[in-house]
Amino acid sequence: MKKLFASIITIGDELLIGQVIDTNSAFIAQELNKIGVPVKHRLAVGDGYEDIWNALDEESKHADIILLTGGLGPTADDITKPLLCEYFGGKMVLDEPTLAHVQYLFEKVFNRTGPLLERNRKQAEVPDVCTVLKNEVGTAPGMLFEKNGTIFIAMPGVPHEMKWITTHHVIPIIQQKFETGFIEHRTLLTQGIGESMLAELIKEWEEKIPSHIKLAYLPNYGMVRLRLTGNSFDKATLNNELDAQFAQLKTLVQEFLVVDEDIPLEQAVAKLLKERKQTLATAESCTGGHIASLFTAHSGASSFFTGSVVCYDNKIKTQLLGVSNEILTTVGAVSQQTVTLMAANIIKLMDTDYAIAVSGIMGPGGATDEKPVGQVWIAVANRQQVVAQQFNFRFDRTRNIHITAINAINMLRKLIVA
Amino acid sequence: MKKLFASIITIGDELLIGQVIDTNSAFIAQELNKIGVPVKHRLAVGDGYEDIWNALDEESKHADIILLTGGLGPTADDITKPLLCEYFGGKMVLDEPTLAHVQYLFEKVFNRTGPLLERNRKQAEVPDVCTVLKNEVGTAPGMLFEKNGTIFIAMPGVPHEMKWITTHHVIPIIQQKFETGFIEHRTLLTQGIGESMLAELIKEWEEKIPSHIKLAYLPNYGMVRLRLTGNSFDKATLNNELDAQFAQLKTLVQEFLVVDEDIPLEQAVAKLLKERKQTLATAESCTGGHIASLFTAHSGASSFFTGSVVCYDNKIKTQLLGVSNEILTTVGAVSQQTVTLMAANIIKLMDTDYAIAVSGIMGPGGATDEKPVGQVWIAVANRQQVVAQQFNFRFDRTRNIHITAINAINMLRKLIVA
Numbered sequence: 125m126k127k128l129f130a131s132i133i134t135i136g137d138e139l140l141i142g143q144v145i146d147t148n149s150a151f152i153a154q155e156l157n158k159i160g161v162p163v164k165h166r167l168a169v170g171d172g173y174e175d176i177w178n179a180l181d182e183e184s185k186h187a188d189i190i191l192l193t194g195g196l197g198p199t200a201d202d203i204t205k206p207l208l209c210e211y212f213g214g215k216m217v218l219d220e221p222t223l224a225h226v227q228y229l230f231e232k233v234f235n236r237t238g239p240l241l242e243r244n245r246k247q248a249e250v251p252d253v254c255t256v257l258k259n260e261v262g263t264a265p266g267m268l269f270e271k272n273g274t275i276f277i278a279m280p281g282v283p284h285e286m287k288w289i290t291t292h293h294v295i296p297i298i299q300q301k302f303e304t305g306f307i308e309h310r311t312l313l314t315q316g317i318g319e320s321m322l323a324e325l326i327k328e329w330e331e332k333i334p335s336h337i338k339l340a341y342l343p344n345y346g347m348v349r350l351r352l353t354g355n356s357f358d359k360a361t362l363n364n365e366l367d368a369q370f371a372q373l374k375t376l377v378q379e380f381l382v383v384d385e386d387i388p389l390e391q392a393v394a395k396l397l398k399e400r401k402q403t404l405a406t407a408e409s410c411t412g413g414h415i416a417s418l419f420t421a422h423s424g425a426s427s428f429f430t431g432s433v434v435c436y437d438n439k440i441k442t443q444l445l446g447v448s449n450e451i452l453t454t455v456g457a458v459s460q461q462t463v464t465l466m467a468a469n470i471i472k473l474m475d476t477d478y479a480i481a482v483s484g485i486m487g488p489g490g491a492t493d494e495k496p497v498g499q500v501w502i503a504v505a506n507r508q509q510v511v512a513q514q515f516n517f518r519f520d521r522t523r524n525i526h527i528t529a530i531n532a533i534n535m536l537r538k539l540i541v542a
Numbered sequence: 543m544k545k546l547f548a549s550i551i552t553i554g555d556e557l558l559i560g561q562v563i564d565t566n567s568a569f570i571a572q573e574l575n576k577i578g579v580p581v582k583h584r585l586a587v588g589d590g591y592e593d594i595w596n597a598l599d600e601e602s603k604h605a606d607i608i609l610l611t612g613g614l615g616p617t618a619d620d621i622t623k624p625l626l627c628e629y630f631g632g633k634m635v636l637d638e639p640t641l642a643h644v645q646y647l648f649e650k651v652f653n654r655t656g657p658l659l660e661r662n663r664k665q666a667e668v669p670d671v672c673t674v675l676k677n678e679v680g681t682a683p684g685m686l687f688e689k690n691g692t693i694f695i696a697m698p699g700v701p702h703e704m705k706w707i708t709t710h711h712v713i714p715i716i717q718q719k720f721e722t723g724f725i726e727h728r729t730l731l732t733q734g735i736g737e738s739m740l741a742e743l744i745k746e747w748e749e750k751i752p753s754h755i756k757l758a759y760l761p762n763y764g765m766v767r768l769r770l771t772g773n774s775f776d777k778a779t780l781n782n783e784l785d786a787q788f789a790q791l792k793t794l795v796q797e798f799l800v801v802d803e804d805i806p807l808e809q810a811v812a813k814l815l816k817e818r819k820q821t822l823a824t825a826e827s828c829t830g831g832h833i834a835s836l837f838t839a840h841s842g843a844s845s846f847f848t849g850s851v852v853c854y855d856n857k858i859k860t861q862l863l864g865v866s867n868e869i870l871t872t873v874g875a876v877s878q879q880t881v882t883l884m885a886a887n888i889i890k891l892m893d894t895d896y897a898i899a900v901s902g903i904m905g906p907g908g909a910t911d912e913k914p915v916g917q918v919w920i921a922v923a924n925r926q927q928v929v930a931q932q933f934n935f936r937f938d939r940t941r942n943i944h945i946t947a948i949n950a951i952n953m954l955r956k957l958i959v960a
Contacts, residue, residue: 412838413831420830
């Protein structure tokens with residue numbers, strides 16, 4: 125069995141100065157993974173002619189499928205198209221269907237009047253040695269080239285255009301041209317145990333996993349995700365093997381198991397609430413709506429998520445959540461009393477089964493002698509009781525906000541399953 | 543002047559299956575950029591021995607500085623350290639200061655009792671051919687190697703540990719070992735004009751920019767960011783040139799200019815509010831707290847951001863924001879009437895100068911015959927008036943939520959500066 129590989133090349137100076145985070149290649153990698161195509165490299169290069177050329181040379185040594193994004197726009201820094209034309213020895217020709225599509229978009233979708241700009245007309249020009257892949261959602265089409273058995277597909281870097289072309293062209297083309305195997309995963313999430321102790325706990329089992337199944341430890345925010353990956357042409361056998369190994373693993377980590385699916389913590393908690401037909405509200409000071417936005421980022425949130433009061437200003441804590449001025453001026457907004465009242469009162473205000481309340485100092489400003497940056501009080505509640513706990517995080521603002529949210533959601537999970 | 547280059551290699555199978563998004567290399571690229579070190583490649587490779595080895599060989603052809611992250615943890619899938627030991631021809635030795643630090647962390651920070659696990663003790667072992675870079679915030683130290691004038695620095699993949707080592711070791715080491723030039727940027731954000739029209743508008747100016755200054759178009763969410771980049775050893779002259787070019791550019795795009803700094807839209811609006819000493823509240827249905835979390839993600843938000851009511855359930859719209867049952871059952875929650883009331887009433891409820899209110903269908907569920915996925919009503923208000931507008935976005939849930947937030951914040955910006 126010859127091993128098939130893909131490489132992903134993302135083009136753009138903005139990637140090399142860190143101005144944007146590359147989410148495109150993560151998406152492409154995910155889609156390839158689903159159809160069993162392993163990725164050899166993800167490579168980001170700048171907008172330079174030579175850099176792109178060399179990347180094509182280099183990656184075609186490693187991969188049978190090379191996917192490129194970026195550099196196909198209408199402006200002077202977009203050099204990928206003429207370069208590909210030269211690389212594959214073609215000449216530029218006008219593609220009539222693309223021109224008609226560009227015209228349609230400008231007239232009907234962008235509501236632009238007047239004739240097409242020359243630079244937009246040029247977006248309909250393609251190398252005569254490529255197969256044009258229609259871009260339904262944008263002006264720059266995808267382009268498929270072949271050379272010595274390797275296929276190259278160039279896509280625009282705009283994420284939703286790249287996604288459309290990947291889904292509608294790239295994946296079907298690969299499935300048609302190559303015999304792809306299957307890559308299957310089993311992932312679970314643990315909490316309350318570090319990576320090292322976890323490795324000790326499952327050591328004997330880990331040593332006996334067959335060699336075509338790999339185990340990865342993915343620690344993040346004080347939780348550790350464990351992922352089993354198997355690769356085979358025989359999907360049924362592979363799935364049986366993975367199921368058997370995964371069952372053993374689950375038994376071993378039982379005590380620390382949060383969820384046995386590759387979903388984020390908030391979705392695991394959402395599942396619990398939906399199963400129980402129960403509801404949730406949040407009262408957020410320092411997280412500023414981040415906890416609410418995590419729950420509502422996933423479809424179906426309306427079946428359990430009622431709402432939130434973001435009480436950034438203390439007057440809102442008093443007015444909507446019953447935290448008295450006396451409490452605020454004596455023990456302060458970052459205190460057990462405050463979050464306990466916030467949790468108990470948001471349950472009443474929104475008539476929910478559960479609540480989360482948080483108040484803390486996320487930094488870099490706002491610290492006092494008694495309350496340093498990272499000090500947070502979290503409360504979770506049901507209709508009978510409130511549980512509050514203090515945390516001290518020591519990260520930057522972004523991470524403090526996120527780790528506060530994760531800990532709050534995990535406290536809620538424990539209360540639900542208690 | 544010999545051109546200095548860095549390459550960033552990130553190690554981990556999770557990057558190649560798209561399970562995690564690589565934010566590490568964006569951070570490193572930003573830090574290198576600040577000290578004038580251009581990045582040649584960002585390369586992600588899997589946990590395979592041969593893949594990592596080849597990446598080291600390959601990137602040392604292109605770069606003088608090679609930064610690696612990942613694969614330094616205590617578990618069996620972490621193979622980077624023994625590989626580096628072999629690659630640079632060393633042998634593993636115990637580093638006493640690292641062992642003392644690991645012991646300190648386990649006892650004092652993680653509150654672990656009992657003797658160190660063998661695998662944690664191993665974290666204090668390093669190749670005898672490296673310089674150990676202390677990791678104050680974690681157990682795995684950074685390691686510096688040199689070979690044929692190229693330096694290699696390996697760091698753990700845990701983001702805050704990588705950041706700490708980059709800031710405290712990598713940047714100072716590079717500044718000490720190499721004569722770095724300066725890279726300077728000027729960035730502005732435009733709204734209301736597409737990439738092509740913008741290119742036409744500034745065409746004559748763009749053609750005359752000197753060759754050591756580059757212009758990049760960075761379109762996103764219907765806005766286009768323009769970035770000028772210059773590279774030189776003479777910082778003062780470079781800054782004067784960039785200032786002059788940037789002033790011309792600003793004049794040309796005046797009509798569409800949102801902000802002349804490299805800050806996100808919500809920070810531009812935050813600046814306006816802080817300057818005016820005015821306040822803001824949000825009433826969010828479909829964005830579920832995302833708008834509030836964007837504003838509060840930045841330090842200093844408490845000086846203008848009062849709070850939010852996330853009214854995901856319609857009963858909260860009625861109870862806290864005065865949207866009557868009659869309106870909800872006739873024109874519905876996604877309507878001009880609803881968002882107008884939400885905006886007008888959150889201003890009163892939270893006593894602020896401005897408000898944003900949104901209600902829409904983010905998908906994939908929730909659509910009706912009359913109201914398809916992507917239909918959104920946005921209202922912005924001050925104490926005198928409410929402005930409402932309907933939008934129809936056609937993306938996935940995540941993007942619909944974010945583009946709703948961006949458009950709402952931009953509507954607020956227009957109202958503030960009107």
